[in-house]
Amino acid sequence: MTEIYLIAVDGSDASQRALSYTAERAKAAGAKVVLAHVLEWSPYSFLTQEELAERHARRKQEVARAESTVLGPMQSILSEQGLAAESVVRYGHVTETLCDIAKEVDATQIVIGRMGQSGLTARLFGSVAGSLAQVAPVPCTIVP
Template sequence: MTEIYLIAVDGSSASHRALSYTIDRAKAADAKVVLAHVLEWSPYSFLTKEELEERHARRLQEVVRAETMILGPMQKTLSEHGLAADCVVRYGHVAETLCDIAKECDATQIVVGRMGQSGLTARLFGSVAGSLAQVAPVPCTIVP
């Protein structure tokens, strides 16, 4: 059975660390890699009339930006190391959506970088890595 590593990325330095961590292990295990970028989104938030009107256009822009600015360069890095990678851009609650993606692509492991917030912010808002560790359906590696 082929290993499939799902890397959760957001363009931060933490996700670059997650990427380089995965590269070595993916090569060793001859694993497939899936890059996932989730934009925080709630269907129950309140928007103004103008925001409603422009929403579809904005979403298209955001997806293109995620693909070209975040996922594209990472995919290139992976292919330089001889690794094929699929890319997924999705909207929703970040940790929950990552779990859904993991199930859909039969990932055997999720890799996520840690921002390393401490104190009040982390306590109030939690962190993606923290929630993933709690709810991930497959083993989850948190890269510091």
């Protein structure tokens, strides 16, 4: 069975590190790579009337922006190294959605970069990498 590495990316330096870490290993293992970008979203948030009317248009813009500024550049980095990568943009609770994507694409491993927050913020709100490590359905690598 081919290995499938799912990289959770958000355009930060941390996800660049996760990308180069995974690229090396994917080449060595002959694995497929899937890039996943999740935009934080709750269907239970409150929107104003105008936000409702513009929502669909905004969503299209946001997805296009994610593809052109985050996923596109990463895909070209991977293709330079001879790796083909699929990409997924999704809305939802970040950790839960990443787990859902992992199951959908049959990922054998999830890789995520660590933002390295410390102190109060991290204690209060936790971090995506931290909570992903807790609930991921497959082995999860956190790249510092």
